[in-house]
Amino acid sequence: MNPSDRASVVAGKTIAITGGTGSFGSTMARHLLANGAAQVNIFSRDEAKQDAMRRTLNDERLRFYLGDVRDPHSIEAPLTGADYVFHAAALKQVPSCEFFPRQAVLTNVDGSNNVIQAAARAGVQSLVVLSTDKAVYPVNAMGMSKGLMEKTAQAFARNNPDSGLTVSITRYGNVMYSRGSVIPLFLQQIDSGRPLTVTEPLMTRFLMSLDESVDLVWHAFTHAQPGDLFVKKAPACTVETLARAVAKLCDIEDPTIQRIGMRHGEKMHETLLSAEEMVKAVDQGDYFRVPLDARGLQYEVYVEEGDAGIPRDTDYNSANTHQLDLQETVATLMRLPEIRARVGAA
Numbered sequence: 382m383n384p385s386d387r388a389s390v391v392a393g394k395t396i397a398i399t400g401g402t403g404s405f406g407s408t409m410a411r412h413l414l415a416n417g418a419a420q421v422n423i424f425s426r427d428e429a430k431q432d433a434m435r436r437t438l439n440d441e442r443l444r445f446y447l448g449d450v451r452d453p454h455s456i457e458a459p460l461t462g463a464d465y466v467f468h469a470a471a472l473k474q475v476p477s478c479e480f481f482p483r484q485a486v487l488t489n490v491d492g493s494n495n496v497i498q499a500a501a502r503a504g505v506q507s508l509v510v511l512s513t514d515k516a517v518y519p520v521n522a523m524g525m526s527k528g529l530m531e532k533t534a535q536a537f538a539r540n541n542p543d544s545g546l547t548v549s550i551t552r553y554g555n556v557m558y559s560r561g562s563v564i565p566l567f568l569q570q571i572d573s574g575r576p577l578t579v580t581e582p583l584m585t586r587f588l589m590s591l592d593e594s595v596d597l598v599w600h601a602f603t604h605a606q607p608g609d610l611f612v613k614k615a616p617a618c619t620v621e622t623l624a625r626a627v628a629k630l631c632d633i634e635d636p637t638i639q640r641i642g643m644r645h646g647e648k649m650h651e652t653l654l655s656a657e658e659m660v661k662a663v664d665q666g667d668y669f670r671v672p673l674d675a676r677g678l679q680y681e682v683y684v685e686e687g688d689a690g691i692p693r694d695t696d697y698n699s700a701n702t703h704q705l706d707l708q709e710t711v712a713t714l715m716r717l718p719e720i721r722a723r724v725g726a727a
Contacts, residue, residue: 386603387412387416387599388416388417390416390602390603391413391416391417391418391465392416392417392418392419393417393418393419394418394419394464394465395418395419395420395421395422395462395463395464395465396413396418396420396421396422396463396464396465396466396467397421397422397424397459397460397463397465397466397467397505398410398421398422398423398424398466398467398469399424399425399450399456399459399466399467399468399469399470399496400424400425400468400469400470400471401421401422401423401424401425401434401469402423402425402427402430402431402433402434403425403430403469403470403559403560404556404558404559404560404591405467405469405511405556405559405591405594405595405598406423406425406467406469407434408591408592408594408595409467409469409595409598410423410434410438410443411438412595412599414438414440414442414443418442419442420442420443420444421442421443421444422444422445422446422459422460422463423443423444423445423446423459424446424448424450424455424456424459424470425446425447425448425470426447426448426449428447431445431447444459446458446459449488449492450470450488450492450493450495450496451487451488451491451492451495452495453495453498453499456495456496456499457499457502457503460496460499460500460503460505461503462503463500463503463505464505464506464507465505465506465507465508465509465602466496466500466505466507466508466509467508467509467511467598467602468493468496468497468508468509468510468511469511470488470492470496471488471489471492471511471527471530472484472485472488472489472523472526473513473523473560473561474523474561475515475521475523475524475644475645475646475647476644476645476646478521478522478523478526478646479521479522479523479645479646480645482522482525482526485522485523485525485526486526486529488526489523489526489527489529489530490526490529490530490533493510493530493533493534494533496508496510497510497533497534497537497546497548498537500546500548501537501541501544501546504545504546505546506545506546506547507546507547507549507602507605508546508547508548508549509549509550509551509598509601509602509605510530510531510534510548510549510550510551511551511553511598512527512528512530512531512550512551512552512553513527513552513553513554514552514553514554514587514651514652514653514699515527515648515651516528516530516531516552517552517651517652517653517654517655517658517696518648518652518655518696520646520648521645521646521647522646523646524646531550531552531610534548534549534550534608535548535550535608535610535673535674538607538608538673538675539608539673539674539675542607542675544607546607547605547606547607548607548608549601549602549605549606549607549608549609549610549611550601550608550609550610550611551594551597551598551601551610551611551612551613552610552611552612552653552654553587553589553594553597553612553613553615553653554586554587554588554589554615554617554651554653554699555586555587555588555589555651556589556590556591556594557588557589557590557591557713557714557717558590558591558717558719558720559591559594563620563623564623564627564714564717564720566578567623567624567627567628568627568631568723571627571628571631571633571636576636576637576638576639577624577627577628577636577637577638577639578638578639578640578641579620579621579624579638579639579640579641580620580640580641580642580643580644580647581620581640581642581643581649582619582620582621582638582640583619583621583649584619584620584643584647584649584650585617585618585619585620585649585650585651585699585700585704586617586618586620586623586651586699587615587616587617587651587653587699587702588615588616588617588618588623588705588710588713589613589615590716590717593613593615594613596613597611597612597613597668600613600665600667600668604665604670606672606673607673608672608673608675609670609671609672609673610658610670610671610673611668611669611670611671612653612654612662612668612669612671612697613667613668614667614668614669614702615653615702616702616703616704616705616709616713617699617700617702617703617704617705618704618705618706618709618710619704621638622705622706622707622710623710624636624638625638625707625710626707626710626711626713626714627714629707629711630711630714630715630720630723630724631723631724649700650698650699650700651698651699652696652697652698652699653669653697653698653699654669654671654696654697655696656695656696658671658696659695659696659697661674669697
């Protein structure tokens with residue numbers, strides 16, 4: 382979607398972003414302001430980040446709301462009068478959610494339901510919720526809670542076919558240089574002269590930039606039918622290749638790499654679409670769209686009729702997508718403004 386099309390969609394509109402001070406939220410806010418949004422409501426629970434964002438962007442069209450998606454009352458004000466909502470508030474760290482799974486449920490499931498219900502009451506036209514590849518075949522609490530968030534969004538679409546609110550879902554893999562990204566850690570280790578620590582060298586992960594994550598949400602926002610799920614096709618690489626690419630950008634050809642083993646709740650490979658979803662997926666070029674299964678709760682459909690579709694042989698995962706070699710990974714990293722600033726690129 383080119384900038385002129387974006388401007389025609391959001392010009393003069395009010396947009397709310399939950400988790401608006403996070404990596405995605407702050408990037409999306411910049412895009413919305415640049416494309417003529419009349420007002421951008423930033424909702425988050427971190428007053429320090431709100432103050433920093435207020436000073437950095439310094440735009441009178443920004444409105445800041447302090448609260449938590451767990452509190453259904455606090456979400457009412459930022460959504461009142463909003464035309465569109467991007468729901469990015471979440472607990473995202475796999476290890477912390479493993480130790481405190483109830484907290485993941487309270488924020489990622491209950492909190493998301495609060496946002497959806499508040500958006501419907503406020504007359505919002507479109508709501509895009511942000512999910513993760515860890516929601517597919519989940520083995521950790523974060524992924525399980527995100528999977529339930531997706532089901533909550535789809536259930537609203539299925540149970541409210543006449544609603545004026547279109548709820549859709551985006552699912553993506555690792556966002557490079559976002560909060561919790563391993564890339565800044567590698568740079569810190571290089572700066573301090575320490576070995577680069579990797580969990581399992583052959584572990585693979587999808588790679589996506591923040592701008593690409595914004596593109597995916599824009600695509601969903603402008604193409605979604607209620608309950609749709611969207612995935613952006615993305616390359617992947619091993620964590621060892623990623624570590625070596627970061628080192629190469631710092632002029633280190635043969636870095637010392639230390640294997641530390643997999644952390645709580647980690648998988649060797651991540652999956653963006655299950656085999657069951659792949660059979661239903663519509664190929665849209667750079668994206669896959671998985672439409673909502675809008676069948677009702679009539680059990681004879683499952684017992685007597687079922688679904689005639691036969692799943693494809695495999696899912697879409699970080700091991701069978703395009704694998705970046707070292708040079709390709711270096712080139713991918715060079716698209717990041719933080720990396721370009723680090724190496725002094727023009």
